[in-house]
Amino acid sequence: MATIQDRIKEIEEELKKTEYNKATEKHIGLLKAKMSRLEIELLSQKKGGGEGFAIPKTGDSTVALVGFPNVGKSSLLNDLTSQRSETGNFAFTTLKVVPGIMSYNGAQIQILDLPGIIENAATGSGRGREILSMVRSADLVVVVTDVQVKGVDRIVNELHRAGIVLNRKQKNISIKKSNSGGIRIHKPRNVAVDDSQIREILKEFKVTNADVFIRESIDSDDLIDHLKGHTVYIPGIFVVNKIDLPHSDQDIEDLRKMGKVIEVSAATKKGIPELKEEIYQALSLIRVFLREKSGYVDLERPLVLRKGALVRDVVRKISREMLESYRYAILSGPQRKQAELRVGLDYELLDGDIITIISRN
Ligand SMILES: Nc1nc2c(ncn2[C@@H]2O[C@H](COP(=O)(O)OP(=O)(O)OP(=O)(O)O)[C@@H](O)[C@H]2O)c(=O)[nH]1
Ligand SMILES: [Mg+2]
Known part of the structure; x- marks a missing residue:
C-alpha cells in the first residue's frame, strides 16, 4: 500500500508536470488541497522532534x-x-x-x-x-x-x-460548521474562485456542512491556508x-x-x-523615549515597540502597578504637530515620541 509520503510525492510530481493556466487552475487548487490534507495527516502520526533545540526568544x-x-x-x-x-x-x-x-x-x-x-x-x-x-x-x-x-x-x-x-496578508475568511444543510457560500462578486471549487476544496478537508464567509477577494491558496488552520x-x-x-x-x-x-x-x-x-x-518597530520625573530623557535607551502600539503598552512595559495609578500621559516628538499632547491609555504612539507619564500620587 502506498504510504502517505508516496502519495505526497505523487501529487508533487503531478504539480510539477502541470502547467498553470486558466484550464488547469482548478485542478491545481485541488491537488494542493489534497497535499495539505495529507501533510497534516502525516504530521499527526509523528511524535515531537529532537531535544534541546529550541532557543528562547530574547530582545525586541x-x-x-x-x-x-x-x-x-x-x-x-x-x-x-x-x-x-x-x-x-x-x-x-x-x-x-x-x-x-x-x-x-x-x-x-x-x-x-x-x-x-x-x-x-x-x-x-x-x-x-x-x-x-x-x-x-x-x-x-x-x-x-x-x-x-x-x-x-x-x-x-x-x-x-x-x-x-x-x-x-491573512484574508478575511471564516467557516462556521453546522450539522446539516450542506455548504452555503457567502462571498462578494469579485472572488475568482467559483463555488464548485470551494466545495471541492472543503470536501478535501472533510467539511460538508458549513456557512463559508469570504469577505474579500481570495484565491484557492488563501482558502487552503485557512483550512489548514495553523498558518x-x-x-x-x-x-x-x-x-x-x-x-x-x-x-x-x-x-x-x-x-x-x-x-x-x-x-x-x-x-x-x-x-x-x-x-x-x-520589523515595523517604533522607539519611544521616557521622560523621567526630573525631566531627563535618555535618548540612548528607547523603549522598542511594534508599530501600532498604544500608550497602554508602554505603561505595561514599565510596571503593572503603574497601569492602576495612571492618570494621563504627555506626548511630544518629531511626528507631533502639537507641542504637548495630553492622552489616555488607548492613544497610538509614533516613532520618536517622548512620553511623560503622570500617575496618581
Ligand atoms: N565569495 C564569498 N564567499 C562567501 C561569502 N559569504 C560566505 N562565503 C563563504 O561561503 C562558505 C559558506 O559560508 P557559511 O557562512 O558557512 O554558510 P552557511 O549558509 O552558514 O552554511 P551551512 O551552515 O552549511 O548551512 C564559506 O566558505 C564562506 O567563507 C561572500 O560574501 N562571498
Ligand atoms: Mg551555517
Missing part, C-alpha cells in the same frame, strides 16, 4: 535566517551581530540554531542562524520540523541565497507547506549573498517578484549596513 524582535546550505547564513550572522557562528566551505557546517543579537537604532534584534535544512523539512526529519517551528515564531524571515539564485522558490514553497506564508503570515525579505562573485543580474531581477531583495557580500561587507536598515524597517 526575532529574525530567522533561512536558506540552502553553504550560502553564507553563518557568515551573515557574524557580520550582523557580535556572535561567532562557525562557517565552512561545505554544506551543513551549522547543525544547531545559533542566536545572536543585532543592536540597531537602540533596538535589540535577535537573529537566528538556522541549519540549512529546508527541503522536505515540513514532513521530514524531526530536526527539520524543529527548525520550521523556530521560523514560525519569528517576526521576520530573511531568506538567504548566494548568487545561484534559482531554487529560492523551493524554499518559499517549503515554508508555505509548513504553514508559513511570506509577504501575504502564520510573516514578512520576508530576500538576501543575495556573495555578490562579489560573478552573477546574472537577470536572475536577481526575477527574485524581486517575491519581495524586497538586498544584495550583499559577507566577505567584502558590501551591503551589510543596508541589510541592517532593511531588517529594522521590515
Whole structure:
C-alpha cells in the first residue's frame, strides 16, 4: 500500500508536470488541497522532534535566517551581530540554531542562524520540523541565497507547506460548521474562485456542512491556508549573498517578484549596513523615549515597540502597578504637530515620541 509520503510525492510530481493556466487552475487548487490534507495527516502520526533545540526568544524582535546550505547564513550572522557562528566551505557546517543579537537604532534584534535544512523539512526529519517551528515564531524571515539564485522558490514553497506564508496578508475568511444543510457560500462578486471549487476544496478537508464567509477577494491558496488552520503570515525579505562573485543580474531581477531583495557580500561587507536598515524597517518597530520625573530623557535607551502600539503598552512595559495609578500621559516628538499632547491609555504612539507619564500620587 502506498504510504502517505508516496502519495505526497505523487501529487508533487503531478504539480510539477502541470502547467498553470486558466484550464488547469482548478485542478491545481485541488491537488494542493489534497497535499495539505495529507501533510497534516502525516504530521499527526509523528511524535515531537529532537531535544534541546529550541532557543528562547530574547530582545525586541526575532529574525530567522533561512536558506540552502553553504550560502553564507553563518557568515551573515557574524557580520550582523557580535556572535561567532562557525562557517565552512561545505554544506551543513551549522547543525544547531545559533542566536545572536543585532543592536540597531537602540533596538535589540535577535537573529537566528538556522541549519540549512529546508527541503522536505515540513514532513521530514524531526530536526527539520524543529527548525520550521523556530521560523514560525519569528517576526521576520530573511531568506538567504548566494548568487545561484534559482531554487529560492523551493524554499518559499517549503515554508508555505509548513504553514508559513511570506509577504501575504491573512484574508478575511471564516467557516462556521453546522450539522446539516450542506455548504452555503457567502462571498462578494469579485472572488475568482467559483463555488464548485470551494466545495471541492472543503470536501478535501472533510467539511460538508458549513456557512463559508469570504469577505474579500481570495484565491484557492488563501482558502487552503485557512483550512489548514495553523498558518502564520510573516514578512520576508530576500538576501543575495556573495555578490562579489560573478552573477546574472537577470536572475536577481526575477527574485524581486517575491519581495524586497538586498544584495550583499559577507566577505567584502558590501551591503551589510543596508541589510541592517532593511531588517529594522521590515520589523515595523517604533522607539519611544521616557521622560523621567526630573525631566531627563535618555535618548540612548528607547523603549522598542511594534508599530501600532498604544500608550497602554508602554505603561505595561514599565510596571503593572503603574497601569492602576495612571492618570494621563504627555506626548511630544518629531511626528507631533502639537507641542504637548495630553492622552489616555488607548492613544497610538509614533516613532520618536517622548512620553511623560503622570500617575496618581
Ligand atoms: N565569495 C564569498 N564567499 C562567501 C561569502 N559569504 C560566505 N562565503 C563563504 O561561503 C562558505 C559558506 O559560508 P557559511 O557562512 O558557512 O554558510 P552557511 O549558509 O552558514 O552554511 P551551512 O551552515 O552549511 O548551512 C564559506 O566558505 C564562506 O567563507 C561572500 O560574501 N562571498
Ligand atoms: Mg551555517
